[in-house]
Amino acid sequence: MPYPFAQEPPPVSNVPERPLLESVHRPVLLDAVREWLAPAAGMILVDGTVGAGGHTAALAPMVLPGGRVLALDRDPRMLDLAAARLAHLPVELIHAPYSQIGDELQKRQIEQADRILLDLGFSSDQLAWTDRGFSFARDDLLDMRFDPDEPIDTAADLVNSLDERQLADIFYQFGEERYARRIARALVWSREHDGPIQTTGRLAEIVRRSVRGPRSRIDPATRVFQALRIAVNDELAHLDRFLAHVADWLAPGGRGAIISFHSLEDRRVKQAFRDQPALNVLTRKPITASEAEIQSNPRSRSAKLRVAERWKRPKDGTRPGTNPTR
Numbered sequence: 194m195p196y197p198f199a200q201e202p203p204p205v206s207n208v209p210e211r212p213l214l215e216s217v218h219r220p221v222l223l224d225a226v227r228e229w230l231a232p233a234a235g236m237i238l239v240d241g242t243v244g245a246g247g248h249t250a251a252l253a254p255m256v257l258p259g260g261r262v263l264a265l266d267r268d269p270r271m272l273d274l275a276a277a278r279l280a281h282l283p284v285e286l287i288h289a290p291y292s293q294i295g296d297e298l299q300k301r302q303i304e305q306a307d308r309i310l311l312d313l314g315f316s317s318d319q320l321a322w323t324d325r326g327f328s329f330a331r332d333d334l335l336d337m338r339f340d341p342d343e344p345i346d347t348a349a350d351l352v353n354s355l356d357e358r359q360l361a362d363i364f365y366q367f368g369e370e371r372y373a374r375r376i377a378r379a380l381v382w383s384r385e386h387d388g389p390i391q392t393t394g395r396l397a398e399i400v401r402r403s404v405r406g407p408r409s410r411i412d413p414a415t416r417v418f419q420a421l422r423i424a425v426n427d428e429l430a431h432l433d434r435f436l437a438h439v440a441d442w443l444a445p446g447g448r449g450a451i452i453s454f455h456s457l458e459d460r461r462v463k464q465a466f467r468d469q470p471a472l473n474v475l476t477r478k479p480i481t482a483s484e485a486e487i488q489s490n491p492r493s494r495s496a497k498l499r500v501a502e503r504w505k506r507p508k509d510g511t512r513p514g515t516n517p518t519r
C-alpha cells in the first residue's frame with residue numbers, strides 16, 4: 194500500500210488515531226553505512242527498513258537532488274515517525290515489506306536501484322511501545338506483529354495454540370535456545386493449569402522459572418522473545434526472499450548493505466552474498482561497531498554490516514566491481 198509523501202499528512206479517515214511519539218531509536222553503524230554504501234547524487238536509494246528514518250535522514254541528502262529515495266517499512270506507526278523525521282526531504286514512504294522491493298520499484302517504473310539498505314529486526318521505538326509486546330521488561334499484551342493490521346497470528350496465538358513440540362522447534366530454530374523443550378513443556382503446563390498466556394510478563398516469568406540455573410549475562414527470556422518475534426513475522430522468509438532477488442533489484446554497480454543483529458540472519462546474508470555470481474562481496478569480514486559506539490549505543494554491540502556490489506558490465510577494460518563509486 195503506498196504511503197503518502199513525507200510532506201503530506203496521512204489521510205485521517207478510517208485510520209485509527211496513533212499516538213504521536215518522539216523516536217528514541219539511534220541508527221547503528223551510520224558512518225560505516227555512509228562509507229560502504231557511498232550513495233552519490235542522482236542515485237536511486239531504497240531503505241527497506243526505514244524505521245524512524247535515522248539512516249535515511251543521513252543518506253537521502255547524498256542522492257538528492259536528482260536522485261530518488263524510496264523508504265519502506267512493515268509497521269505503519271514507524272512510517273508516522275519517519276514522516277515526521279523526514280518531512281523536509283522528498284522521501285517516498287511506502288507501507289510494504291522489504292521482500293517486495295521489486296514490486297514497489299516496478300509500480301514506479303523504476304528499473305533498478307543503485308543502493309539498497311536493510312537494517313533488520315525491530316527498533317528501540319517498537320520496544321518502547323506498550324501495546325506491541327516486544328519487551329519482557331514490562332507486562333504488556335503479547336502481540337509482536339510489526340504491522341498490527343496484518344491478519345497473522347500474534348505471539349499469544351502461537352503460545353496458546355501450538356503443541357509442545359512446535360513451540361520447542363520455534364525456540365530452538367529461531368532462538369537457538371538449548372532449553373527449548375523444557376521451556377515449551379513449562380508453557381503448555383502453565384496454560385493448561387492457569388489459563389491462556391496473554392502477557393509478556395507472564396511468559397517471561399515462566400521461561401525464567403523453567404531454566405533456572407547458573408546466572409547468565411542475558412535474561413533467559415531474551416532468546417524466547419526473539420524466536421517468537423521471528424516466527425510471528427516470518428522474518429527469515431522475508432530475508433530469504435530479499436536475498437534471492439536483491440541482485441536483480443540492483444543496477445550494475447549497485448550496492449546492497451545489510452545490518453543484522455543475530456547469527457541466524459548474518460549467516461544467511463553471508464552465504465547468499467557469497468553464493469550469488471552476480472554479486473561481489475565488498476566486506477570480507479562484517480563491519481562491527483567501535484567500542485565508542487557500543488558505549489554510547491549499546492544496541493550496536495551485536496550489529497554486523499555486510500555489503501555487496503552487483504558486478505558492472507566491463508565497459509572500459511577495468512575489472513568489474515573494483516571502482517568504489519558508480
Ligand SMILES: C[S@@+](CC[C@H](N)C(=O)[O-])C[C@H]1O[C@@H](n2cnc3c(N)ncnc32)[C@H](O)[C@@H]1O
Binds near residue numbers: 249266268290
Ligand atoms: C532496526 S529498525 C530500522 C531503524 C532505521 N534504520 C533507523 O535508523 O531509524 C528495523 C525496522 O524494520 C522494520 N521491519 C521489520 N521487518 C520488516 C520487513 N519485512 N519489511 C519492512 N520493514 C520491516 C521494523 O518495523 C523496523 O521499523
